[in-house]
Structures are given as structure tokens and as C-alpha cells.
Amino acid sequence: MRRSYWSTLRAVTQLLIWLLFITLLIYTRDPIEDPAPYNFLPRLSIHLGITSSIVAQRLLDSFLPALIVLGSTLFLGRFFCGWICPLGITIDVTDRIFNAKKRNILKRAGHTIAIKPYKFLVLMFSLILSIAGIHASGLIDPLSIAYRSYGTALYPYFDNTVKLIFFGLYYIPFVNAVSEPTFSILKKSVLSFHHIAFDGHGWIFLTLILILSLSVFARRFWCQSLCPLGALLSLSSRFSVFRRVVDTDKCVNCLQCEKECRMNAIIDNGEGTLEGECIKCFECLKSCRYDAISFQPVSPIGKARREDEKTRTAAGGGPPLSRRKLLMTLVSSLIAIPLFRINTSYRRDHAFLIRPPGALPEEEFLDQCIRCGQCMKICPTNALHPTLFEAGPEGLFTPRLIPKLGYCEKNCILCTQVCPTDALKKLKIEDKETTIFGTAFIIRDLCFPWSEQRNCIVCEEVCPTKTKAIILKETMMENSEGKRVSVKLPYVLENLCIGCGVCENKCPIAGSAAIRVRAPKIVSADQLV
Amino acid sequence: MIDYSYLFCNNLKIAQTGMDISYSSNTQRDTMTQTRRTRREVLSGFLKSAFGIMLGSIAVPLMNLFGRSADSSKTVVVIKGKDLSKESLERMVKKGFDTLGGIDRFIKKGMKVVIKPNIGFNSRPEQAHTTNPDLVETVARMCIRRGADVTIFDRPVNSAPLCYRRSGMIQAARNSGADIEYIDERKFREVRIKNPLNLKTLLVYEDMLKADFVINMPIAKDHGSATLTMAMKNLMGVIGGRRGWFHINLHKNIVDFNKAIPVDLIILDATRILTDHGPNAGTPADIKEKRTLVMGTNPVTVDAYTAGFFNMRPHRVEYLRLAARENMGEINTSRMNIIKRTV
Numbered sequence: 001m002r003r004s005y006w007s008t009l010r011a012v013t014q015l016l017i018w019l020l021f022i023t024l025l026i027y028t029r030d031p032i033e034d035p036a037p038y039n040f041l042p043r044l045s046i047h048l049g050i051t052s053s054i055v056a057q058r059l060l061d062s063f064l065p066a067l068i069v070l071g072s073t074l075f076l077g078r079f080f081c082g083w084i085c086p087l088g089i090t091i092d093v094t095d096r097i098f099n100a101k102k103r104n105i106l107k108r109a110g111h112t113i114a115i116k117p118y119k120f121l122v123l124m125f126s127l128i129l130s131i132a133g134i135h136a137s138g139l140i141d142p143l144s145i146a147y148r149s150y151g152t153a154l155y156p157y158f159d160n161t162v163k164l165i166f167f168g169l170y171y172i173p174f175v176n177a178v179s180e181p182t183f184s185i186l187k188k189s190v191l192s193f194h195h196i197a198f199d200g201h202g203w204i205f206l207t208l209i210l211i212l213s214l215s216v217f218a219r220r221f222w223c224q225s226l227c228p229l230g231a232l233l234s235l236s237s238r239f240s241v242f243r244r245v246v247d248t249d250k251c252v253n254c255l256q257c258e259k260e261c262r263m264n265a266i267i268d269n270g271e272g273t274l275e276g277e278c279i280k281c282f283e284c285l286k287s288c289r290y291d292a293i294s295f296q297p298v299s300p301i302g303k304a305r306r307e308d309e310k311t312r313t314a315a316g317g318g319p320p321l322s323r324r325k326l327l328m329t330l331v332s333s334l335i336a337i338p339l340f341r342i343n344t345s346y347r348r349d350h351a352f353l354i355r356p357p358g359a360l361p362e363e364e365f366l367d368q369c370i371r372c373g374q375c376m377k378i379c380p381t382n383a384l385h386p387t388l389f390e391a392g393p394e395g396l397f398t399p400r401l402i403p404k405l406g407y408c409e410k411n412c413i414l415c416t417q418v419c420p421t422d423a424l425k426k427l428k429i430e431d432k433e434t435t436i437f438g439t440a441f442i443i444r445d446l447c448f449p450w451s452e453q454r455n456c457i458v459c460e461e462v463c464p465t466k467t468k469a470i471i472l473k474e475t476m477m478e479n480s481e482g483k484r485v486s487v488k489l490p491y492v493l494e495n496l497c498i499g500c501g502v503c504e505n506k507c508p509i510a511g512s513a514a515i516r517v518r519a520p521k522i523v524s525a526d527q528l529v
Numbered sequence: 530m531i532d533y534s535y536l537f538c539n540n541l542k543i544a545q546t547g548m549d550i551s552y553s554s555n556t557q558r559d560t561m562t563q564t565r566r567t568r569r570e571v572l573s574g575f576l577k578s579a580f581g582i583m584l585g586s587i588a589v590p591l592m593n594l595f596g597r598s599a600d601s602s603k604t605v606v607v608i609k610g611k612d613l614s615k616e617s618l619e620r621m622v623k624k625g626f627d628t629l630g631g632i633d634r635f636i637k638k639g640m641k642v643v644i645k646p647n648i649g650f651n652s653r654p655e656q657a658h659t660t661n662p663d664l665v666e667t668v669a670r671m672c673i674r675r676g677a678d679v680t681i682f683d684r685p686v687n688s689a690p691l692c693y694r695r696s697g698m699i700q701a702a703r704n705s706g707a708d709i710e711y712i713d714e715r716k717f718r719e720v721r722i723k724n725p726l727n728l729k730t731l732l733v734y735e736d737m738l739k740a741d742f743v744i745n746m747p748i749a750k751d752h753g754s755a756t757l758t759m760a761m762k763n764l765m766g767v768i769g770g771r772r773g774w775f776h777i778n779l780h781k782n783i784v785d786f787n788k789a790i791p792v793d794l795i796i797l798d799a800t801r802i803l804t805d806h807g808p809n810a811g812t813p814a815d816i817k818e819k820r821t822l823v824m825g826t827n828p829v830t831v832d833a834y835t836a837g838f839f840n841m842r843p844h845r846v847e848y849l850r851l852a853a854r855e856n857m858g859e860i861n862t863s864r865m866n867i868i869k870r871t872v
Contacts, residue, residue, distance in 0.1 A: 031694055170715055193690055193711075380688050409688055411651055411695065448777060457754035458773045461808060462686055464650075468810045472753050488754060506686070508773030 003291075006282035010082060014089045021086045025150055026190055028418065030380040035418040041086070042143045042372040043420050046070045047123070047229040051130035051137035052421060055367045062420050070236055077240035078233050081223055082279030086150070087142040091212060091220055095262070100215040104264070119224070121329040123231040128333035134340045134394055138371030142222070142229050145207065148397060151377035152198040152386060153205040159192050198376060199385035199402060219262040224277065234276035241297045244273040244284070250292035257284035257293060343392030351518040353390050354401040354438045354499060357408060358416040358425040362391075368423035371397040375415035375424060382406040383501070384415060401438070403501025403517050408437075410464040410500065433465060438499020438517040440469070440492045446514035449487045453479035457488055459503035459515045469496035470503065470515075494521060602827035603859045604629070604866040605834045610820045611872065613800055617820075618667045620872040625796065625824040626671070628868055635794060636742060638676030643740035644669055644707070646798075647748050647763055648683035648698050650809040651691040657801040657816045658809045660748045662697030664798050664822075668744065669705035679707035680736060683766040686809070710736075717769030722789045726851060727781035731789045732769030743791065745828065748798040749835050751807035751815075754779055756846045758808050759835050760795045760828035761787050780847040784855060787828055795831045797823040802838055829858025830865055837862065 021041065028038045042048055049063030069080055081088050095101070126137045138144045166186070169179035187193070198204075214221035223230050244266075251271060258266040261284055265277035285293050346353070346362070356375055359365050376384040376399050383406030384399040391398055399415075401408060413432055416424040427435060440459075444450035449457070460470040472488040479485050492515070499517050507513035606628045610621040626632040636642060646660035654662050669679045681702050685692035689711050693699050702709035717732040737743060747763035754776060755762050764786040765775065775782045799821040803811050819838060825831040829852040833843035843849045843860040853860045 030688075030690060167715065194688060380691060409651055409691055412691065454777055455754060455779065456773075456776050458776045460753040461776075464809055466806070466810055466812050468753075468806050502687075506773050508771065508776065 003288070004286040006295075007286045010281055013083050014092065017084050018086060018089045021146075022150070025147070025155060025377065026192075028374075029192070029378055030412070030414060032414070035378060035414060039374055039418045039420045040065055041147055042141070042370055042374070044069050044080075044084075045141050045143040045229050047126065047232050048137055048141050048144065048370050050232075051126055052135065052368065052370060054127070054130040055133055055135045056364075060368075060421060062422070070233070073233050073236045074239055075241045077242060077275055077278055077280055078230070078237040079280040080233060081227075081230055082281045085142055085229075086146040087211070088220070088223055088279070090146070090208075091215070091222060092262075094212045095215050095219040098215045100219045101262075103216065104218045117325065119226050119228060119231040119234075121325060122226055123228040124326070124329045125333050125336070126228050128330070129336060129340065132333075132337045132341070133367070134337060135367055135369070136336075136340060136394065137228070138369065139396060140226075140228055141370070142227050144370055144372045145211070147377075148371060148373035148386075149204055149208040151373045153201045153208065155192075155377070156196045156198060156201065157205075159196055162186065162191060194380060194382055196382050197405075198382075199405065200388050200397075201386075203388065204373075204386065204397065218264075220279075223279070224263055237278070238276045240275055241299075242280075242295055243275055243298050244278060245294050245296045245298065246271045246273075247292045247294070250290045252290055252292075254290075256287045256289070260284050260287045340392075340394045343394060345389055346392050346395070350390065352516075353387065354403075354501070354517060354519055356384055356399055356401060356415045356424050357413070357432060357435050357437045357498075358427045359437065360423060360425065365423050366391070366394055366398065368421045369398050369419075370421055370423075372420065373397070373399075374418045374420065375399050378414045378418050379406065380412060380414065381409050383408050401499075401501060401517075403504035404513060407502040407505040408500040433498065436498050436520050438497070438501065438519060439494050439521045440497050440499065440501075440503055440515055440517050442490060442492060442515045444514075446509050446512075447490065448509070448514070449489050450514075453477050453485050453487045455488050456508065457490060458506050458508060460490055462502045462506045464500065464502060465496050465498060467496065469493045469498070490515070602825075603830055603864065604825060604868065605830055606824040607834070607867060607869045608822045608824070609869070609871045610800075610822075613661070613663070613818070613820060615663050615667060617872070618661075618664050618800070619671075621822050622664070622667050622671060622796070624870050624872050625822055628870060629824060632671060632675060636672050636675040636677050640672075640677040640741040641739070642672045642677045642679045642742045642744065643736060644672075644679060644681045644744045644746055645737070645763065645767060645792075646681065646683060646698065646746040647766065648692050648696050649685045649687070649766065651685075651687040651695050652809060653695055654697045655801070655816075656811070657748065657750065657803040658807075659692070659696035659698070660746050660798045661800045662701035664796075664800060665698065665746060666701035666705045668746065668796060669702065669707040672744075673706050677742070679705070680740075681707050681709045682712060682734075682736065684712045684734070684768075684772075685766070686772070714769070720789045722785050724855075725785045725788060726855070727778050728785045728789075731785065733790055734767040734769070737767045737790060742793045745792045745795045746798060747795070748802070749823075749838060750803040751805050751839065753807070755783065755848065757832070757836060757839060757841065759832040760792075760797055761832050761848060761852070764790050764792070780851060783848040784851045784857070787852065787857065788855075792828060793826065795823075795825050795828055797831055797835055799823055799835060799838060804839060827858040829853065829860060833858070833860035834862060834865060834867065 024038050028035045043062050043065045046066040046069060049060065049066040052063070053060050073080065122140065126140060129136050166179055166183040170176050211222050218224065248271060253269045255270050258270050262281060263277045263279055265274045266284065267274055355365060360368060373386065376386065383401050385402050385405065386397040387395050387400045390400065410433065411429055413427045413429055416427045448454045457472055460468060460472050463470045470490050470492055472490055475487055475489050476484055477487050499520065501517045503515045504513040504517050507515050606625050608621045608625045610617045644665060646665045648659050650658040652658035665681065669681065672679050681698060693709065699709055712734065716735040718735050718738060719730050720733045721730050722728055745760050745763055747760045749759045752758040761783050767790065768786060799819045801816050801818050803815055804817050805811060805815040823831050823835050829849060833849050836843045836846055849860045852858055859865055
């Protein structure tokens with residue numbers, strides 16, 4: 001077998017996984033019957049699984065796939081990072097584009113630099129915060145970041161740009177004979193039917209760019225030094241069965257493999273490996289001209305293992321978490337706890353923080369939402385958007401309904417079906433109409449009938465509840481010219497209003513609607529008699 | 530569009546016979562007696578057809594001047610069926626066409642036919658928020674059998690793919706072989722309105738204006754601000770711009786829509802009507818199964834008749850009053866030519 005077989009296989013697999021990821025992202029949309037099977041990406045993260053379970057104070061079974069991934073690392077090492085993780089794939093691509101191979105600040109003459117253990121500190125930070133009941137893990141988890149970035153930033157950018165180009169080509173004669181059919185095909189396939197644009201997309205894009213721009217320092221900087229999931233997987237990978245084995249007879253210590261290794265996992269003059277860092281990219285295998293490298297199953301009680309551990313401690317590799325670093329992490333976590341927890345913005349005014357239908361009560365919702373963005377992406381009316389600080393710092397990138405940008409379609413329960421952690425309870429279509437997630441109110445000074453004595457009544461027309469949560473009362477009023485006119489005045493029947501926001505969305509008043517949806521006036525009727 | 534001159538040729542056959550005999554003048558040499566009779570017939574045939582054509586050529590421009598105020602526009606064909614099965618609907622539609630003179634009068638081979646149903650909301654057909662899809666399928670199929678190309682579209686209030694699917698229209702189009710398209714926002718054209726009540730210009734969907742034959746297929750419903758929504762209001766689904774704005778001075782705008790957009794035939798769906806909490810809400814108690822179709826060429830007349838299904842006098846609906854004042858159609862049921870049939 002050629003030396004490059006495995007690395008080529010890996011590259012091809014990465015391409016296929018990326019295509020699968022993109023396909024699932026784009027095609028998990030209306031009119032899909034049940035999107036639940038396709039929400040598995042964030043569920044592969046054991047980091048999310050552990051932190052979410054701690055915060056929710058129960059074992060979340062939706063993260064069972066993550067256990068399988070964790071289990072597999074005991075055999076295959078950290079292959080998930082090298083072959084499957086979409087963020088890893090993206091980083092590999094940007095590394096290649098920006099030729100990051102030339103730079104490697106994470107390795108200085110002989111041993112890997114001390115910054116590498118930071119991923120364990122990030123992991124510790126995340127765990128401590130989750131013990132304190134703060135669910136910040138979704139912000140730094142690579143699978144959440146990947147889905148959120150592609151779903152709320154990259155895909156909408158692609159969609160909007162392509163549409164803009166074809167819209168322009170439509171007006172050019174002759175060219176439009178080719179562009180229009182192409183556009184029709186694209187519209188039915190990869191483009192979104194409805195307009196998609198997410199509030200706060202810039203911040204999510206910025207986060208991704210920051211991570212990718214770390215290429216400036218070294219390849220896979222995030223994976224080596226910051227990724228909390230990588231940290232967890234590296235801990236279990238240390239005991240993996242398939243390991244890199246170097247035939248010392250054949251090896252001439254040319255260090256070609258060490259140069260190729262994108263994770264700086266090769267130590268001890270090319271003969272040793274930090275298994276916890278090795279993502280099985282097989283570039284070393286490809287580059288070794290002396291056929292000295294192979295990947296073989298090694299029994300846990302084997303000599304090789306002992307040797308590895310010897311070399312690790314000698315070279316100062318492995319997770320050298322000095323006591324000082326651990327202490328600093330502890331202290332910064334403790335400082336971070338109040339920073340996250342003190343949520344005055346929510347208590348002060350969360351009138352316009354409307355959660356998606358089926359959302360758990362706010363505290364529990366924040367405990368279970370992993371900020372993956374799947375609900376926002378799947379919403380067929382682009383109604384759900386990431387919050388910035390409206391829900392406090394802990395609520396960053398959790399979903400909220402913004403009626404002016406998109407209303408909640410009746411008969412649609414896609415967001416509740418796709419949520420991988422049941423932060424949005426799965427609703428049945430029949431129940432949707434009685435699930436209250438907001439209440440509308442009319443700003444009479446803006447509303448046409450109320451303030452100008454002119455009939456309008458778009459809100460009543462579009463209200464989808466069975467017996468209309470908005471009623472019209474024909475009233476005699478005096479208009480600004482002193483004339484008495486008959487006006488149909490709208491009133492909201494608050495006990496019937498579910499807060500879907502179609503009234504606000506269709507209200508013709510420019511700037512901001514005259515009928516607004518706010519959070520439900522009364523939190524829970526369950527406890528009332 | 531429709532040729533109205535037939536109304537003024539009481540016997541179309543006479544004109545035709547006159548023309549036939551004139552071309553077969555070679556036979557006149559065969560029998561002397563036959564020839565004399567034939568010549569008299571030829572002369573009378575010519576005179577009758579000439580008279581008919583003369584009247585027709587004056588009447589058509591006259592009618593265009595005053596809108597559809599000719600007799601045909603006061604005709605309303607009301608067909609009641611046995612049930613809502615596809616067979617029953619087909620019999621109803623066929624009867625309706627036959628009563629109006631046969632479908633071949635309207636639909637010819639190669640025509641571009643546009644069917645404009647109500648696909649406004651994300652509701653199931655049984656909720657009576659959208660036009661009965663089986664009815665649309667039946668009409669589309671009949672047109673396609675005549676050799677026409679049928680396109681179906683509407684500009685819904687809710688999300689278009691959801692509306693098209695849940696209302697059953699996509700399936701109806703697939704079953705009948707018609708094309709069904711989503712509105713392309715780039716294809717609206719500005720139309721100037723003659724003698725408007727409120728709007729100087731209006732953005733109208735291009736495919737509506739370019740079609741050879743337009744069939745408006747509304748469903749009759751109660752409506753909060755418009756009082757009732759039937760054929761005239763259904764045109765809201767082919768206009769561009771922000772829908773909400775047209776609700777200010779809604780009734781005048783509805784009249785202006787109908788001035789701007791020509792429609793060739795209305796097949797109003799009164800199989801199930803929504804009598805309360807319209808246009809998109811209501812419980813089963815609000816839905817009345819009337820198993821009826823109302824067909825006609827004048828939307829004002831069709832709407833005025835249909836108001837009766839809601840126990841309402843047409844004069845109660847402001848846009849009908851305004852349309853009558855503009856001489857766009859007859860709203861007084863006693864002056865209409867109502868033809869009722871049951872199948």
C-alpha cells in the first residue's frame with residue numbers, strides 16, 4: 001500500500017463528512033416530516049453531554065452518541081478531531097489556504113510549548129461553570145460553534161450572495177436565458193426558499209473568524225490549545241489501542257514527520273508520540289521515506305506503552321498542568337461565575353424576549369439549550385434569532401422570536417422537533433395552538449384605527465387562532481377634522497393570544513408595528529386554581 | 530378574450546349557411562329551381578350575417594367603453610351538486626360551463642390559461658380558508674383536456690411552500706398536469722388605472738397580464754375588514770407591494786384592483802364557505818357545506834349574488850356598493866340573470 005493511502009483516505013473522508021454536514025444543514029428544512037434524526041451533530045460532543053447533564057442535574061440521554069464517540073477513542077484515539085469534526089475540517093482548509101505549515105509557534109526546539117495545556121484549563125473552566133449552574137459550554141464547544149456558524153452566518157451569506165447575483169443577471173438580456181434556469185435549479189436545491197438573515201450574525205461570524213485566524217500562529221491552533229472537546233478526547237486517547245509505532249531500527253531521526261505533524265504530537269526526536277494529541281491524520285506516515293512509521297494495535301500492557309509514558313514525562317509533554325495554572329483557572333472561573341450569573345438585563349426588562357414555542361421556563365431553558373442554532377436554521381419563516389445580551393451573558397446565542405423579522409407559522413413544530421436537548425419540548429401540531437409563548441398588545445397611539453380613525457385591521461385578518469385573538473368593535477369616533485366616523489377598533493383577547501407574532505409582522509405601520517408581542521403576561525396558569 | 534358578438538347574431542347558423550352557399554356557387558348551375566331558392570337564401574343569409582357582424586362590431590367597443598355592462602355580465606350560473614367527491618365536482622363544473630355555452634367557447638387549444646385560486650393560508654382544505662383543491666384540479670384537468678396550458682399561482686399571506694402544500698394545491702396540480710409556481714417578486718409590472726378611486730398605479734403580476742385566459746377561483750368567506758371575501762378581493766393575491774398598506778381604504782382599493790386586472794371567468798368555490806372568523810380562523814361550526822359553484826364573467830355580479838349565502842344584502846358590502854356606482858357590474862339580484870341548476 002502506498003504511504004499516502006491513509007492520509008488521502010482521511011482527506012476524502014473529511015470532504016465527504018463536510019458534504020454530509022452541509023447537506024444535512026441545508027436540507028433539514030420544511031417540508032421535512034421529522035427532522036429529529038438529523039440533529040445528531042452537537043449530540044456527538046461529550047463535552048456538551050457532560051456539562052449539560054451537570055447543569056440540568058440529570059443525565060441527558062440525547063448525548064448517547066457522544067458516549068459512543070468517547071468509547072471509540074479508546075480504540076482509535078483522537079480520530080474524531082482529524083476525520084469528523086466539521087470545525088476541524090474547516091480549520092484544516094483555512095490552514096492550507098493560508099499556508100500555516102510555515103508557522104508553528106507551538107513548537108520550539110524540541111518540546112511543545114506550554115500553551116498547549118490551555119485546552120484543559122478551558123475544559124476545567126467550562127466544568128466549574130456548569131457545576132455552578134452556568135451553561136457556557138455551548139459557546140466554546142466546537143460542534144455547537146460549527147453548526148451555529150455555518151447555519152446562522154456562512155449559509156445565509158452564501159444564500160444571499162447567490163440570490164443577489166442571479167437577481168442582477170435577470171435584467172441582462174441573453175445572459176438571463178442561461179441564468180434563469182440555473183437559478184430555478186438552485187432555488188429548488190441548495191438555496192433557501194425564504195429570505196434568511198440572522199440578527200447578530202456578525203458576532204457569530206466573528207467568533208469563527210477569530211478561531212480560524214489562529215492559523216497565523218500554527219496549524220490547528222484551536223484543536224491543540226483551546227478546544228474543550230479536544231481536551232476531553234485527548235484524555236481518553238492516551239489509552240487508545242491503535243497507536244503510532246516507530247521502528248527505531250529504520251528511523252534515522254530526520255524529523256520529517258515532526259515537521260509534518262499538524263498537532264505537534266511527535267516528540268522524542270521523532271520516535272515518540274503524544275497519543276492524546278495525535279488526530280490520525282497520517283501525514284507522518286506519508287512523509288517518512290524510511291518506512292519507519294506504522295499504526296498498530298498495541299496492547300495496553302505492552303512495552304510500547306511504558307516507553308511512551310517515559311518519553312512523555314522526559315520531554316515535558318502530556319498535560320503538564322502546573323499547580324499555578326490550575327489555581328489561576330479556578331480563580332478565573334470563580335470570577336466568571338458572577339459575571340455570568342448576575343443577569344440584571346433579564347430581570348430589568350425581558351418583555352421582548354420571546355422564546356420559541358415549547359420552550360422550558362427561562363431558568364431551565366438556559367440550563368438545557370446548547371446554543372447549537374439548529375432551531376434558528378430550521379425555522380421556515382426566519383423567526384428565531386440568536387440573543388446577544390437580552391437574556392444576560394449566560395443567554396448568549398440562545399434563540400428568541402423576533403416577530404418583525406419572522407412570525408411563528410401555525411401548524412409548524414419544526415424547532416421543537418429538531419432541538420437535540422429538549423430545551424424546546426416536542427410539541428404535537430394539535431397542541432401548538434394552545435401553547436402560549438407570548439401575548440400581543442396594541443400601541444394605540446400608533447395604530448391607525450385608534451389614532452387616526454382610519455380602518456386597517458390587518459392584525460385581525462392574519463390572526464390564526466381558531467376564534468381570533470383579535471376582535472374588531474365598530475365604534476363611532478371623532479376624527480382629527482371633527483367629523484364623526486365609524487371605525488373598526490382592534491382589541492386583543494389576551495387569553496386567546498399565543499404570541500405567534502403574525503400580527504406584528506404584517507402590521508403596516510412603518511418603523512415599528514402598532515401591535516407588538518411581548519413575553520406572556522402571566523407566567524404560568526398551571527399553579528392557579 | 531371573449532368574443533361577445535355571438536349575442537347579437539341570434540342564429541349563428543344562418544350567417545354560416547350564408548357563407549357556405551356563397552362559396553358553393555358552382556352548384557347553382559345544376560337545378561334552376563334550387564338555384565332561385567338558394568339565391569334568396571343567400572341574400573337573406575348575407576343580410577342577417579351582415580347585420581349581426583355590424584352590430585357585433587359596434588357592440589364590442591361599446592361594451593369595452595362602459596365596462597362589462599352587456600347582458601352576459603349580469604348572468605350568474607349557480608350549480609348545486611350532490612356531494613364533494615371529485616366526480617360530483619366534475620359534473621358541477623361541466624354543467625356550469627355548458628350553461629354558459631360550453632367550455633369550448635372559452636378554452637381553446639394552445640391557450641395560456643391562468644387559474645388564480647385562493648392559496649392564502651397555511652390551512653387544510655377542510656378548514657375552508659383556501660379554495661377547494663379538488664375543484665381546482667377538476668377545472669385544470671378540463672382545460673388541459675382542451676389542449677390549453679394551465680398555470681396556478683397565488684401570493685399567500687403565510688409562508689408560500691407551507692400554504693401550497695397544506696392547502697392541497699401542489700397535489701391538485703400534480704394530479705391534473707397543471708404547472709404550479711411560486712410568485713417571483715421580480716415579475717410585477719406597473720399598471721396605470723383608468724379612473725381610479727384611490728390608486729393611480731398598481732403592481733400586477735406579469736403572468737396575470739400575459740395570460741390568454743384568466744380564471745379567478747376564489748372561496749367565499751367572511752372577512753373582518755372587507756366584510757366578505759369572494760372574487761373581487763381574491764385579486765389581492767396577484768398584486769405586488771406591501772400587502773398591509775392596501776388595507777387602508779381597503780374597499781376603494783379592492784375596486785381599483787378589479788379595474789386594473791382583467792379576468793375572463795370566475796368560478797367561485799362555495800362548496801364549503803366560512804361564515805365567521807374569516808379569512809383564516811374559525812371552528813368547524815363556522816363552516817357551511819353548500820356544495821355550490823357560482824360562475825360568471827363579472828366579478829361584481831358574482832360577488833353580489835354570493836353575498837346572499839351569508840344572509841347579507843350586497844349593499845352591505847362597501848366595495849360592491851362602490852363598484853356598482855362605478856358601473857362595473859350589477860349588484861341588485863332582481864336585475865341579474867340567475868340560472869340555477871342541480872346535478
